[in-house]
Amino acid sequence: MNGIKVENISFSYTEGQPVLSNIDVHFRQESTAIIGQNGAGKTTFVKLLKGLLKPATGNIYVNGMNTQEYTVAQLAKQIGLVFQNPNDQIFKHTVIEEVMFGPKNIGQSTEEARQNSLLALEKIGIVHEADKNPYDLSLSDRKLVSIASILAMKPPIIIFDEPTMGQDYLGKERLKKIMKDLRAEGVLVLSIIHDMDFVAETFERTIVMNQGKIVLDGPTREVFSHEQLIRDVYLELPHATQLGKQLGLKQTFLTVDELINFNRKKQ
Amino acid sequence: MTLYVKQDSLIHEIDPITKVIYAFVAALLPYILPSHTVALIVLVISIMLLVVGKVFRKIIPLIGLSLFLIVSLVIIQGIFRPDNVTPLFHFGPIIFYKEGLSYGLLLMLRVINLLCAFGVLILTTKPDDLIQSFIQKGMSPRIGYVIGSVLQLIPQMSATIATIKDAQRSRGLETEGSLLVRIKAFLPLIGPVIMNSLISTRERSIALEVRGFNAKQKKTFLHEVHTYKYAKVIQAVLILIFIFAILWRIFL
Ligand SMILES: Nc1ncnc2c1ncn2[C@@H]1O[C@H](COP(=O)(O)OP(=O)(O)O)[C@@H](O)[C@H]1O
Numbered sequence: 409m410n411g412i413k414v415e416n417i418s419f420s421y422t423e424g425q426p427v428l429s430n431i432d433v434h435f436r437q438e439s440t441a442i443i444g445q446n447g448a449g450k451t452t453f454v455k456l457l458k459g460l461l462k463p464a465t466g467n468i469y470v471n472g473m474n475t476q477e478y479t480v481a482q483l484a485k486q487i488g489l490v491f492q493n494p495n496d497q498i499f500k501h502t503v504i505e506e507v508m509f510g511p512k513n514i515g516q517s518t519e520e521a522r523q524n525s526l527l528a529l530e531k532i533g534i535v536h537e538a539d540k541n542p543y544d545l546s547l548s549d550r551k552l553v554s555i556a557s558i559l560a561m562k563p564p565i566i567i568f569d570e571p572t573m574g575q576d577y578l579g580k581e582r583l584k585k586i587m588k589d590l591r592a593e594g595v596l597v598l599s600i601i602h603d604m605d606f607v608a609e610t611f612e613r614t615i616v617m618n619q620g621k622i623v624l625d626g627p628t629r630e631v632f633s634h635e636q637l638i639r640d641v642y643l644e645l646p647h648a649t650q651l652g653k654q655l656g657l658k659q660t661f662l663t664v665d666e667l668i669n670f671n672r673k674k675q
Numbered sequence: 676m677t678l679y680v681k682q683d684s685l686i687h688e689i690d691p692i693t694k695v696i697y698a699f700v701a702a703l704l705p706y707i708l709p710s711h712t713v714a715l716i717v718l719v720i721s722i723m724l725l726v727v728g729k730v731f732r733k734i735i736p737l738i739g740l741s742l743f744l745i746v747s748l749v750i751i752q753g754i755f756r757p758d759n760v761t762p763l764f765h766f767g768p769i770i771f772y773k774e775g776l777s778y779g780l781l782l783m784l785r786v787i788n789l790l791c792a793f794g795v796l797i798l799t800t801k802p803d804d805l806i807q808s809f810i811q812k813g814m815s816p817r818i819g820y821v822i823g824s825v826l827q828l829i830p831q832m833s834a835t836i837a838t839i840k841d842a843q844r845s846r847g848l849e850t851e852g853s854l855l856v857r858i859k860a861f862l863p864l865i866g867p868v869i870m871n872s873l874i875s876t877r878e879r880s881i882a883l884e885v886r887g888f889n890a891k892q893k894k895t896f897l898h899e900v901h902t903y904k905y906a907k908v909i910q911a912v913l914i915l916i917f918i919f920a921i922l923w924r925i926f927l
């Protein structure tokens with residue numbers, strides 16, 4: 409029953425200016441990237457999934473629960489959302505307490521919450537900062553704190569809104585690993601993301617949004633084979649894919665490793 | 676996102692300084708000449724200007740907000756004013772007097788008049804234009820900046836609060852419901868609000884400094900505040916009316 413079912417929803421902030429229209433999509437287990445130009449409606453879409461906004465028409469079912477019928481807090485056990493800006497949530501004096509806030513809200517005991525929080529900080533690589541004040545960390549580390557604070561709640565569905573923003577190579581590699589591990593544990597991972605290389609290397613499925621509509625949806629490799637369509641919505645292909653094309657190869661390559669292996673075999 | 680309403684009207688065309696003078700003259704006249712007639716005439720003029728400016732409907736909620744104050748003024752004056760002598764009517768043992776009610780009515784007219792007079796200014800003038808006019812007239816840009824940020828503070832704060840509320844609800848914090856629930860939610864909400872405003876204040880001051888806010892040179896302005904053809908005439912008339920009112924009060 410794990411999954412999100414979006415049934416033909418529309419949404420607008422101000423009447424007469426639809427931000428999302430007729431979106432009908434189903435998320436089961438594949439990790440999914442949501443890509444699209446700024447203003448395409450990605451953040452609005454994930455806020456609807458999370459129940460922060462309610463659709464004007466249509467319904468959204470999160471693990472079978474209609475988002476219209478539950479408060480955001482009630483849904484928090486089912487679905488976690490990591491916000492773009494970590495400053496919007498941090499209020500405790502130590503990292504560990506900040507991370508424990510969510511788990512305690514959804515009914516974990518203090519001990520349980522502490523364990524899950526330490527585990528989450530460990531996974532994300534900042535467990536040594538557990539007792540520091542979050543505001544003494546850099547913005548990119550604060551972002552990691554906000555990710556850990558959702559991981560520690562252990563929801564079966566996790567959505568990230570631009571998690572790679574401000575992260576260096578190591579941070580991105582760590583995020584990749586976390587998302588892949590979550591996927592392996594059976595967690596449904598969705599992420600809004602601008603880094604196409606990251607998309608190609610991490611996600612099984614990719615959804616392309618443009619002007620409030622889903623214009624492409626499919627396995628990541630297939631989506632990136634539509635070169636013209638991707639260009640039309642002002643996105644670029646991953647570097648490995650571009651290189652493959654420039655080398656005149658027919659297949660769509662997603663990672664540098666694929667490209668190298670392909671060339672080795674040929675030789 | 677302030678009270679300013681963008682419209683295409685004659686009143687919007689008039690330059691900010693003229694409207695400031697109008698607001699002060701109109702607000703003060705009923706005090707200089709304490710008669711119902713004067714208050715009523717000025718009020719009617721302000722309302723007409725609001726109608727011409729297509730913003731009359733926006734003043735109604737503002738008057739509504741102050742209605743409690745206004746009504747209690749009339750009631751208290753009607754019952755308790757020291758020079759009350761002529762009873763007018765009574766509710767049970769409570770007697771309302773003519774003198775008190777009349778004075779209460781005058782106070783009421785003054786308050787509504789004040790709101791409408793400044794309404795003409797505030798509802799039809801872009802805050803930026805207003806501040807820039809003052810700076811061009813010689814006010815310190817620092818003070819201009821402070822006024823400008825205060826005007827922006829409220830809409831900005833409420834946007835930040837909405838985002839923060841979303842972030843905490845997402846972590847399972849109940850924000851709706853009983854008083855106890857709301858009290859518990861206070862700290863997780865107010866903490867980030869304060870931190871965010873401190874951070875943005877620091878960043879804004881750096882951004883300003885980088886762009887030469889404190890430079891000693893004479894500054895030019897990016898936007899030209901539109902000048903109004905009859906500004907000088909209107910200003911002169913307003914000031915004349917004001918002086919006449921004072922003379923009238925003193926000598927007649
Ligand atoms: N709170 C809001 N009120 C009104 N309009 C909004 C709000 N948030 C976003 N929008 C508008 O909705 C559209 C989609 O925005 P958003 O979902 O943030 O896009 P993305 O995340 O893809 O950049 C944009 O045109 C944006 O201006």
Ligand SMILES: [Mg+2]
Pocket residue numbers: 450451
């Ligand atoms: Mg966004």
